[in-house]
Amino acid sequence: MELKTDKILAEAADGIGWVTFNNPARHNAIALEMWEGLGTILEHFQQDDSVRVVVMKGAGDKAFVSGADISEFGKNRSNVEQSKSYAQSSAHANYWLRKLDKPLIGMIQGYCIGGGLAVALNADVRFATPDSQFSIPATKLGVGYDFPGTFALARLVGPSQARDILFSARLLGAEEALRLGLINFLVEREELETRVVEYAETLAARAPLTVKLFKESLNQFERNAQDRDLELLKRLVNDCFESDDYAEGRKAFMEKRTPEFKGK
Numbered sequence: 001m002e003l004k005t006d007k008i009l010a011e012a013a014d015g016i017g018w019v020t021f022n023n024p025a026r027h028n029a030i031a032l033e034m035w036e037g038l039g040t041i042l043e044h045f046q047q048d049d050s051v052r053v054v055v056m057k058g059a060g061d062k063a064f065v066s067g068a069d070i071s072e073f074g075k076n077r078s079n080v081e082q083s084k085s086y087a088q089s090s091a092h093a094n095y096w097l098r099k100l101d102k103p104l105i106g107m108i109q110g111y112c113i114g115g116g117l118a119v120a121l122n123a124d125v126r127f128a129t130p131d132s133q134f135s136i137p138a139t140k141l142g143v144g145y146d147f148p149g150t151f152a153l154a155r156l157v158g159p160s161q162a163r164d165i166l167f168s169a170r171l172l173g174a175e176e177a178l179r180l181g182l183i184n185f186l187v188e189r190e191e192l193e194t195r196v197v198e199y200a201e202t203l204a205a206r207a208p209l210t211v212k213l214f215k216e217s218l219n220q221f222e223r224n225a226q227d228r229d230l231e232l233l234k235r236l237v238n239d240c241f242e243s244d245d246y247a248e249g250r251k252a253f254m255e256k257r258t259p260e261f262k263g264k
Helices: 032-047 070-076 080-099 115-120 147-157 159-168 174-180 189-204 208-221 230-241 244-254
Strands: 008-013 016-021 053-058 063-065 104-108 111-113 125-128 133-135
Touching: 008 032, 016 032, 016 189, 032 080, 053 063, 053 115, 053 189, 063 104, 063 115, 104 115, 104 189, 111 115, 115 147, 125 174, 125 189, 133 174, 147 159, 208 230, 208 244, 230 244
Parallel strands: 016 053, 053 104, 063 111, 104 125, 111 133
Antiparallel strands: 008 016
């Protein structure tokens, strides 16, 4: 794939697609071209059948993502019109963060702040180190957040805890983040990548069509009842039963071996 910046990187191997926010000089703050690159990467991984799982991480050891690059706000987000243009530029990335039908894992160490936390909230599963810190400092800047980001936070921690996090803009440590449900796993720094790779490899070995079904089912669960596409879920269930993978799963079970799923 062709990216217009080296501040975000992509690679894929052994069924895992890796997204690296590569702006360590600014604690991986997301510049506008990084938003554009993120959308390109996620769309590419969506279309690549060899990629079963996607992992997002930050370069270096100081941060996952420390937020949007505030140094750009003067020229890119200084008023309503510029804010709309900025949102349009990041819309492709936000679309694929929500629409990717493969498991998305956040690998977090250090700062996970503002836009970085907004990105991480789109992950299906989040790993973090004990030194990780989380915050949404919007009330310190006077910046507005669109509804999807607020919803994603409240979905995980509940409206009462979300109010505290959003109103106060305070820093949360990793232990509190784990207790509130912001992260799934707390892992020592020296074990983080190994644990993430092991987990990603486990997911990559599972039946892709069934994983896709479960991810979509949970996405539908989070919608209002009248907006749920139950017909889509029925089709995805039927895809599982009609797949070669279902036959392979049954055969492997009877033969007491590990199944080799193809996603077909």
